[in-house]
Amino acid sequence: MKRRSLWSWIVLVLAILYFGLPLLGTVDFSMKMRRGVYSLDAYWAVLGDPRFQATFLYSVVMACMTIVVGVLLVVPTAYWVRLKLPRWRPVIEFITMLPLVIPAIVIVFGYIRLYNTSSWLPLTGSALGTDALLTLGYTTLALPYMYRAVDTGLRTIDVATLTEAAESLGAGWITVMWRVILPNVLVAVLSGAFLTFAIVIGEFTMAALLNRPAFGPYLQLVGANRAYEPAALAVIAFAITWICMGLIQLVTRLQKHTMRV
């Protein structure tokens, strides 16, 4: 027992060193812009850069759009599969896992071939069309996480009986979805949303190949031309991801206090 406990501690320390040291090094380096003293100059330089503000804002908007599309696509699908097509669940799960095995670059090349200016639906012909295409691309990338989160949320409630109870009280399909199902899987949806947000904020491949002014390509650009600012940006990106993870934990804990089936 004691031996096992010792090994657990060794593994934990090694893991902390493996994950923590590079991050610590990055933080340390990002604060050495001014010679001889620790400062936040690199952070101020990054935050004061108009391109940072523009690309970050763009990616935040894209992330929000992706979350909306993802929720509208995934929640009714997962609900319907659970309610009416349980036999199709393995197939749907397989489809939602595909973005994990198909690289983003393959997906975006497929998009460009399908939706270029000489195609039947020339989405890449305008900024708005490309943004729409990018949103759909991001939705695809986030699909495994969003679907899994929502499906897990649906598993915690008796979808069939709650639906029937609402129907017997006169509710139609939209009312059932909006007033009964969605509020009861809200935490799961939020978890999926925060994961989506974290993915979209740092995404590079799709945004770069579709030539959109997103935060990912900006990170790459700064990383190629500056010394201290990329380290500061990396720390900022980490912080955003961690905030998202923290929010997932927070809403999960909040749910435990207010609702239980």
Place this chain on the structure above:
Amino acid sequence: MAFLELSGVRKDFELVRVVRDFNLDVERGEFISFLGPSGCGKTTTLRMVAGFETPTAGEIRIAGRDVVGLKPNQRNIGMVFQSYALFPNMTVAQNVAFGLKVAGKPRAEIDARVAQMLGIIKLPQLADRYPFQLSGGQQQRVALARALAVQPQVLLLDEPLSALDAKIRVSLREEIRAIQKALGITTIYVTHDQEEALSMSDRIVVMHEGRVDQIGTPFEIYNTPATSFVASFVGTLNRIEGIIADPSAGTVRVGARDVAVASPLGARRAGEQVSLALRPEAVTLAPRPGQDVAIEARIVEVAFLGSVIRVRADIGGATITLDTFNSPASPPPRIGDAVTLHLSSSDWVVLAD
């Protein structure tokens, strides 16, 4: 014309026929129980009335209107589920108000109706609680209030007490029946618990393998079961195989003796096999006025059940179970005692196949 009519209703799930030729007329305000073992088709029939299943054949009419083509939310039916099915994200008051909000009722009317319903189920103090903060019995009462709030034409209850403990079940079934009587709402109640069905219902529909075996009042179902299944499923029963001795005299040979049976033997002939049923409470160890049959027997088993003592006695070729009230003044018989069993020839029921 009956308020709720089921005519020739049939339901097949792929190759399996789960409900066959179901016919039932329910009067307005009547309390009907569907009673039967698991898998007999009672819940499927209820779900067809609710609109959650579509009949393969047959008609379902409510107040003269065929509802088979209507969706569940168009039928104005209240349903109470075994698992309560309260909406976890809503308080008690919001749950009760749900159907009224969906119907677009004005706020003042909703508030008044919610207060009235919570008063009926005696839980007005829990209006702001969430379902997870309630006991099982409280949740089921809220589910009942929610179903009744929309003033449905028919109330359907699908084994609503199955998940509750014994004491709460008894008190809640009395409460459900009292509320149903007070509101005069037509009700169908699905249960596999014979005691629930017998104590609550105006009439009982006993189902077996997708068929209706008998429809009758609790008194009829218990005392004159139409089939051997009904006889064996409802209450404890002595089932004794005999051979018709003299059809004209109404005697049946059981083991080595002939017993007089008041129940008509129909077109049966002498020598034909027949199944007889006898309720344990019809047999006594001491004679009572009106009893015209006496059978010599020997006690083979005595079980003390509290207020009742269940005795098994061998009559030679068959064993009869009888219930006798516990009385501290007279000790129960002992195993091996020779006794005389007394009963009335009208207590024998000749079972159909």
